[in-house]
Amino acid sequence: MREQDRSKIIGNIDKKYIDEAAFAFEDSDAVPGRKWADPKRNPARPGWIRTAVIVASAVLLIAAGLTATVIAADVKEYNEAVAFFADNGLSAEGLSRSEVKAVYRDITEKTFTCDKTAEVLQKAVPGWEIRQDGTEFGSDTSLPEIWSQTDPGFRKGVDYRLVEQYVRNEEYGTDDLKSTVLECRMDGELLWETEFDDLCATDYSCTKDGIAVWGHSGQRSTVTSSFAWIALVGGDGTVKWQRRLDHGFELEDVAAVLNNEDGTWTVISRGQVRYLCLANFDSDGNELFFNKTEVGVYGIRNAKRLGNGYIVQLGSYDPPEAALLYRLDRDGRVMETYSYDSEDSAFHITDMAEFGGRVYLSGYSVPGKADEHSREIAGILSKLVPGAVTSETSISPEVLTPMVQDNYTAVLLICDPEEGTPETFYSVKGSLGGKLSVNGTDKLEWDVESIVSTVYSPLTSAWSIAGVCEVFRYEFDESRNLTGQEKTGETVTFAR
């Protein structure tokens, strides 16, 4: 269908709908605008209907011969049932008051008299808590020793690193970016390096078909436009191809370059701050197609292949959003979006992977909502320091660490790839969910960072609470079963 035909079809929409939408949001200088009501809230019913319902209920109860005592007991049991549902993540949607009580009795008395009980249980998401009882907490490495480790060094075997080279600008007294160098080392010894002149490489990813590198033009400012670029580097450091992206944006940031393992590559990027973009390239770096979707002001935190399409995590700090996923088809069209949250806690996704036909989301949950500064530790800080912070304010690690551990729960959600609905989960208290990867025996490994010690430093600009986490690794098979666990001996820092 031609573009003109699409325009014509849309242009023919009945004028009554055009007129309805014309006044939906009027500029304030014409007619005061109105904000839409939250669709979850039911519109207030007229007062006379509400009164009639209350009267009718009272009449029914009295007519049934119930005494005041029985009514009070009924209310008490119903309140207990509602609390039980909430505590256990059960949904009471569609259930009458008596059905809620009946299901509650069935579950607590382990009977099945109500035909709604099975339905309620089926809707609940079962999960497992992985206990770390008996594990000795506390690190042998002191906090000052952890902070002094500014360079973790190269890993054994083949490892890569991006190094920025600067040149002194004597006129302005600044250090200007000259180039970025991709280094390849074996056990720390340099094998080769590839230089990208006047370009800033922000990240890379190693695949069996080469190392994809991406970034943006060297200098960025509010008065000059910049461009994004991608390159494919061979195993010997040779640049196979390098491309500048030109999608019509003044600002474009590449978030991921994914190997489709069919000779093509997919670039996920953010255009002009508010567009989620997908571009597809062939094995010679020629762009095959491009698609963009306006999603609003979000950063792209992660992107992975999912079946024949992709899953992309978006995030923002204001308002705080750390568990928003978009499922894209092969052409970059948005098929579905998922957001994971609950009324009394926030879920932060840190990594995701497709495994065994399911989507695994690693992250952590924090009780309550972030404060206006999007701080996860808002709840802890309000308890620790109710008054003004001074240089005399100090909290001992013995008091602080259990509070921080209570604040975090690592969560691994295992979700249906089509609907995004969680099917099951694993959780570890006092921890944060980390990286996901598939190991050499085709098992999924989930790194969990368990908080072992913390320190409070209100006058440090970069963080207020920081500490050390010990890394535990849990292994899963394709049937979602936990098949192994180990304490790796690795530590990572924690800072909020």
Next chain:
Amino acid sequence: MDDSKIIDLLFERSEQAIAELTSRYGPACLRIAEGILNNRQDAEECVNDAYLAVWNTVPPQKPDHLPGYVFRIVRNLALKKYHENTALKRNSSYDVALDEITEFLPGSASVEDDVAVKEISEAIDDFLETLDEQSRILFVRRYWYADSVEELARLSGRSGHYVSVRLSRIRKALKKYLNGKGVFV
């Protein structure tokens, strides 16, 4: 000044009518044109042309809903300019909206004549009738008025994510509806 008085001024051939039109609907007209053309100068020119078209057509026309009438003229003129200017570096919210429209009006489908165009438009009208008011307004503002997702979020007081998801679901439902009606068979 309400719409009926502006129409009266047009019938009296008073230039005050254009001043009132500009004051009342100028920003909205500019937003529609800019959403399609992505260029302020072109959009202003288009809006001025639209005022002239209103002056030349009222009378004898007497629109029963003046803003809708004006917005339609602005949109048609903007689209004409959009299609004429093939060299235009496109990045307007209208481009993005057109891409989204392919989800329910796919490129592979063919439309042979104006009768077929009318049939599809009527099917879309029938679908819109089944939607709740908010969804219908979002759809029309996005694809007829070419409002950006960000603008819709700002105007409705909802998040960009909410608007984006809602529109995605409407497009999917419309595609299913049109397929069910055999529109593209």
